[in-house]
Amino acid sequence: MGYGLGCLLEMxxxxxxxxxxxxDGAIKDETAKIGAVEDEVLDERIVECKKWLLPPDHFSSYSIFKHSIF
Known part of the structure; x- marks a missing residue:
């Protein structure tokens, strides 16, 4: 029982x-994904901190501005 040439080439x-x-490529890809998630979480934390530091009317005016330009 022999192997065909195609099978030998695949082996x-x-x-x-x-x-x-x-x-290595898979590890780098997963590391990049983890880094992106960490950046997203950091961005959310920064926004939460700004909400505590800025006056309440700042975000309502920003929301109106944001919707008017998009």
């Missing part, structure tokens, strides 16, 4: 595949 591709590069 060779698997053996030559650089698994460490694939793993």
């Amino acid at each position: 060779r591709k698997l053996l030559e595949f650089d698994f460490s590069a694939a793993i």
Whole structure:
């Protein structure tokens, strides 16, 4: 029972595949996703802090301005 040429070529591709590069790429991708989420959370915290520091009417006027330009 022998293997066909196509099957042998696929097996060779698997053996030559650089698994460490694939793993490194996956880790970098997940790290980037985690960093983006951390940035988003930080932005939300900054907004929450500004709400405490700025007068209450500041955000209502900003909301009206924001809706008028979009």
